[in-house]
Amino acid sequence: MSALPATPLAKLRALTGRLPAWWSRVLAAALIVVGVAVPFLFGSNGGFMNATIIAIAYAVMSLGLNIVVGIAGLLDLGYVAFYALGAYSVGWFGSEFFAKAQVHVLVNSVVSTLPGVHLNFLLILVAAALICALAGVVIGLPTLRLRGDYIAIVTLAFGEIIYVIAVNGQSVSIGGGMTLTAGNLGISAVDSPYFPGIAQFGLLDLKPWYWLILVILLVAVFVNLRARDSRLGRAWIALREDEVAAVSMGIPLVRTKLLAYAMGAGFGGISGAFLGTYTTQVNASQFQFGFSIFILAMVIIGGLGSIWGAVTGGLLLGYINNWLIPDVLNNLPSSFGLNFQLTQVEFGIFGFLLVITMVLRPQGLIPERRRRLELTSVIPAEDAQLGSEPEGAT
């Protein structure tokens, strides 16, 4: 480690390293308290709160993609597929869309009189996670024998397939006059979450939505940290580092890779289900290729492989996309006499940010310690002259 240059972050790490072990727990608790209190500090409604909720949902997706791309090293360009399947889980199991069905499980008294399938939101979350995990395995299987760029192409195609199915699903009859999706018309009037005695979810008060997605994010971070620092997480990193060596040392290739795909996809589904119910509609036009790149940009800007980086990248791009550009800076060009709005060039802005990150900080905002090593490591002098060691391998 002494070979690494002392970046401000490294200095911070050195500083925090000297603090007692309980320090990180205190910090985590403090962050959670601040997080819970945010609606009281910034007002419980309005554009900023709305942007915060969406940004946290993006952070959850970013965490999921980070497992696949960052930790297991499998470049996935079709992650939007899991956003779509998660959102459609809400559309299918929490709206009047399947009007011929009459299924009601743990929903409020108003919804229980409506036609269609209506499951409690917790059940929908579980369904979304399972459907996406399964889809993750389906996309994982054909890529098992592929590497690098080829995986990217297959996953990209998968994302497009799901998008095209979503758009054309309104022509796919599943009997009884019902269709698979509502295409670009969208499935709307999606049920709100129903947690009796805990919170009332409505459009006038964003606090419950905020707390719900905050809890989802905390669970996601916890699960990610635990998975990374485990037998499984080590196996993912080993596969990323050297596949041949990893399987020779006893890592089961198929099971380990598919678990990464399934787990990464599961978080995409959970976040997608939340966004589906939060925006009260599921529209095929939301699930275009650009969104996959958007999530990937979060992971890369945050720091490939880094869990805190993924959260930071997700929040950052979420705020830029949903608050900074539309609410704060949107009219900036017109104040210079230019005839366009900033929202019209938002993809240009994200591309610019990505390029800037790659030039100035290729390891990302909060780099994973291993990746930092790859990008900055100094080759030990001994390597230059093979076999000049004073001792042999005894």
Place this chain on the structure above:
Amino acid sequence: MSADMATTPGTPPVPAEPLILTAEGITKQFGGLIAVNDVSLDIPARSIVSVIGPNGAGKTTFFNMLTGLIRPTSGRITLNGRNITRARPDVITDRGMARTFQNIRLFGAMTAVENVMIGRHVRMRAGLAGAIVRPPWVRAEERAARDRARELLAYVGLPAESFDRYASQLPYGDQRRVEIARALATDPSLLLLDEPTAGMNPRESAELAGFMRRLRDDLDLTILLIEHDMKVVMGVSERVTVLNYGKKLAEGDPAVVRADPAVIEAYLGKEG
């Protein structure tokens, strides 16, 4: 199983070691090229056996077939009496075969201890649920794996201050040590070393030969070696198999193999 049994009348029969690995008629064809042609090899337990041959003789291909990285076109391989001919590499590792690589293949961005813990993977049970919930048995398993990794690194002679350094930052000799420790962590009964003395000076090679004997004696290991360094091969192995153009050229006691005219011809060319 008792092919090597000493049956001289008068003397009590010395119990021969059972065969740990048998390879019968192993052939590998890449398109029109036959890389390994009908090679058979028996390895008795607790022996040190070498495979030698000129460059391109098919040694590493043969190794890769034993460890499951490539599948033989025909032939049959058994490990501890179980057929592993078409088994996956991780299954073969689980059944007790471990290897090192000719050009070291450590996980560069993992520490020495983490590298060795990857070797423990097949002997651990925690899955995704165990990782997330982290019940006491998973904690104990992790701790045991870490302790075992440190123990093995000390055994192969890695300085303690290097345990938590990244593998890519270790000097060459130490990387070789970590690779052997990683293979040992899988609790193998058969250890395959692919040119372990590559890049070593004569003294280091001699030390490695001593280390291999110590491994066999301490851990009841069987060692199969691919080696170019004739001094090491002749000094350490009990049996030598010579491959040339994918075919077995000679086999047997090192001294006999060394004197075999066919072997000399393969290595030095035909005389006059």
